[in-house]
Amino acid sequence: xxxxxxxxxxxxxxxxxIIPDISLDIKDGEFVVFVGPSGxxxxxLLRLIAGLEDxxxxxxxxxxxxxxxxxxxxxxxxxxxxxxxLYPHMTVRDNIAFPLKMAKMSKEEIxxxxxxxxxxxxxxxxxxxxxxxxxxxxxxxxxxGRAIVREPKAFLFDEPLSNLDAALRVNMRLEIxxxxxxxxxxxxxxxxxxVEAMTMADRIVVLNAGNVEQFGSPLDLYKxxxxxxxxxxxxxxxxNFVDGPEASKHNxxxxxxxxxxxxxxxxxxxxxxxxxxxxxxxxxxxxxxxVNVDGLGLMTVRTDGERTFNHGDDVYLTPDQSRIYRFDAAxxxx
Amino acid sequence: xxRSVSVQAKAGYTxxxxxxxxxxxxxxxxxxxxxxxxxxxxxxxxxxxLPETFTLENxxxxxxxxxxxxxxxxxxxxxVGSTLLGLVLGIPAAWAMAFxxxxxxxxxxxxxxxxxMMPAVGVLIPIYLIFRDLRLLDTVHGLTIIMTLINLPIxxxxxxxxxxxIPVDILEAARMDGAELWNEIVHVLVPMAVPGIASTLLLxxxxxxNEAFWTITLTSGRAGTLTAFISSFSSPQGLxxxxxxxxxxxxxxxxxxLGWFSQxxxxxxxxxxAVK
Numbered sequence: 001x002x003x004x005x006x007x008x009x010x011x012x013x014x015x016x017x018i019i020p021d022i023s024l025d026i027k028d029g030e031f032v033v034f035v036g037p038s039g040x041x042x043x044x045l046l047r048l049i050a051g052l053e054d055x056x057x058x059x060x061x062x063x064x065x066x067x068x069x070x071x072x073x074x075x076x077x078x079x080x081x082x083x084x085x086l087y088p089h090m091t092v093r094d095n096i097a098f099p100l101k102m103a104k105m106s107k108e109e110i111x112x113x114x115x116x117x118x119x120x121x122x123x124x125x126x127x128x129x130x131x132x133x134x135x136x137x138x139x140x141x142x143x144x145g146r147a148i149v150r151e152p153k154a155f156l157f158d159e160p161l162s163n164l165d166a167a168l169r170v171n172m173r174l175e176i177x178x179x180x181x182x183x184x185x186x187x188x189x190x191x192x193x194x195v196e197a198m199t200m201a202d203r204i205v206v207l208n209a210g211n212v213e214q215f216g217s218p219l220d221l222y223k224x225x226x227x228x229x230x231x232x233x234x235x236x237x238x239x240n241f242v243d244g245p246e247a248s249k250h251n252x253x254x255x256x257x258x259x260x261x262x263x264x265x266x267x268x269x270x271x272x273x274x275x276x277x278x279x280x281x282x283x284x285x286x287x288x289x290x291v292n293v294d295g296l297g298l299m300t301v302r303t304d305g306e307r308t309f310n311h312g313d314d315v316y317l318t319p320d321q322s323r324i325y326r327f328d329a330a331x332x333x334x
Numbered sequence: 335x336x337r338s339v340s341v342q343a344k345a346g347y348t349x350x351x352x353x354x355x356x357x358x359x360x361x362x363x364x365x366x367x368x369x370x371x372x373x374x375x376x377x378x379x380x381x382x383x384l385p386e387t388f389t390l391e392n393x394x395x396x397x398x399x400x401x402x403x404x405x406x407x408x409x410x411x412x413x414v415g416s417t418l419l420g421l422v423l424g425i426p427a428a429w430a431m432a433f434x435x436x437x438x439x440x441x442x443x444x445x446x447x448x449x450x451m452m453p454a455v456g457v458l459i460p461i462y463l464i465f466r467d468l469r470l471l472d473t474v475h476g477l478t479i480i481m482t483l484i485n486l487p488i489x490x491x492x493x494x495x496x497x498x499x500i501p502v503d504i505l506e507a508a509r510m511d512g513a514e515l516w517n518e519i520v521h522v523l524v525p526m527a528v529p530g531i532a533s534t535l536l537l538x539x540x541x542x543x544n545e546a547f548w549t550i551t552l553t554s555g556r557a558g559t560l561t562a563f564i565s566s567f568s569s570p571q572g573l574x575x576x577x578x579x580x581x582x583x584x585x586x587x588x589x590x591x592l593g594w595f596s597q598x599x600x601x602x603x604x605x606x607x608a609v610k
């Protein structure tokens with residue numbers, strides 16, 4: 001079991017308020033991702049759940065039990081750090097065994113669990129090495145191994161993949177997702193990378209300045225963003241926003257169009273915006289065009305990789321009328 | 335680009351370094367040579383460099399007059415004891431200041447250091463009276479306590495600097511892995527800080543071994559250490575230069591050897607964290 005409930009949790013460092021007031025309910029077995037820009041309080045929130053920081057107010061319940069004041073050692077949670085935080089003076093075997101030794105398990109049981117974890121994570125041949133003799137990906141696996149052996153109520157991941165190179169990151173992302181499917185244990189995963197959030201999460205918490213902007217499934221967030229912040233944060237490349245008269249036509253203070261929701265042509269069409277291609281980024285599968293639209297500014301458009309455009313080409317963008325997002329003056333979705 | 339140094343400059347620096355090293359070493363060398371001379375030769379108006387008649391009688395005389403081994407044992411007990419006691423007190427203190435600092439941590443550290451800036455003689459009378467009333471005068475445990483107290487600021491400062499180099503993530507990982515404070519310090523912090531702790535230990539053994547002011551003023555016969563032993567040989571007439579040299583040599587030899595064998599560790603510890 002591993003349900004986590006935050007009730008009016010607050011955190012300040014001296015005068016600086018990091019988290020004004022957050023309430024969240026995370027169900028047992030759920031994969032929840034906290035995502036937001038740097039400094040939004042996502043890591044602080046994770047550390048509050050872990051017990052590494054004390055709350056300024058509010059209650060944290062783990063499986064319905066009040067753990068607000070409990071030290072991290074008593075909460076039964078496991079954490080994987082961005083820096084891996086392996087014990088440099090211990091071998092891989094001792095690193096993985098450490099939480100079991102702290103739990104005073106018998107030697108046979110420890111050996112059995114360490115062997116099992118090492119096999120699951122392909123670490124068997126590295127058990128007698130020290131962390132410094134391992135690659136980044138292997139270190140991350142050891143950190144995960146150390147977390148899974150003690151069968152925690154929930155796993156907490158603090159940006160675990162940000163020190164890895166791009167290819168390895170995609171691999172580890174899959175491994176963590178598979179691990180979740182296999183263990184079915186609650187996982188909370190902090191990242192600033194919205195691609196990681198979208199691909200891994202059952203539900204995403206979008207944080208901004210210590211507030212929850214929206215809590216929902218990845219596709220919910222993509223299709224029905226609660227406000228302009230979420231609309232801009234979720235989706236890659238980012239949504240284009242237009243203010244002024246063009247927005248007024250849709251009875252809104254501002255409107256948003258995702259790069260993939262434009263029809264692009266070289267000839268004018270009804271309701272189209274005229275612009276010049278500033279930069280064309282060709283990825284092979286897709287081409288991202290940054291188009292200077294007359295009177296509206298720079299817009300990003302996603303088009304298929306077969307079509308070629310050059311700097312200075314005249315193009316016409318027609319937004320898909322059924323997929324225009326409308327926002328009021330406060331930035332809330334209409 | 336690497337700096338290029340001409341052969342002449344290299345030779346010049348090497349010679350200069352040797353000359354400076356020999357000048358610094360010369361008093362110890364002189365003591366070493368004088369210890370094996372006769373008293374007459376030691377004070378001869380035309381000093382000799384090497385002993386003309388090589389003799390061990392000074393050492394025998396020194397041991398006979400005041401028991402060298404008793405003083406040596408006192409020195410060992412006081413220097414090692416005060417250092418170990420200092421580490422037991424200093425490790426938790428440095429842990430708290432490095433990993434759970436408050437607004438006042440820097441002030442506390444500065445205050446501790448400031449106690450080292452005061453001349454010891456400034457507190458001689460109160461300390462002497464306290465020692466007298468607590469019956470600690472001329473006792474080995476009393477001396478161990480005062481030595482711990484005077485070196486504690488240095489111990490805490492050194493450990494604090496080493497602990498600051500340890501990533502806090504690793505200690506937090508230990509907490510998440512179920513380690514209570516004691517296990518966190520014993521199984522994670524201390525093993526990672528071994529080079530720093532070792533050099534703190536060595537430096538403090540050396541400082542306590544060489545301390546003279548308190549050992550001379552707070553002891554007489556029973557608890558005297560080797561520094562008190564040497565001072566008992568300095569006489570106003572200066573007639574016993576050879577015996578004084580023999581006593582000095584006996585007193586500094588153990589710590590000199592310790593310093594020699596541990597210099598690699600000492601240098602490593604003192605420059606710990608300077609280059610990542």
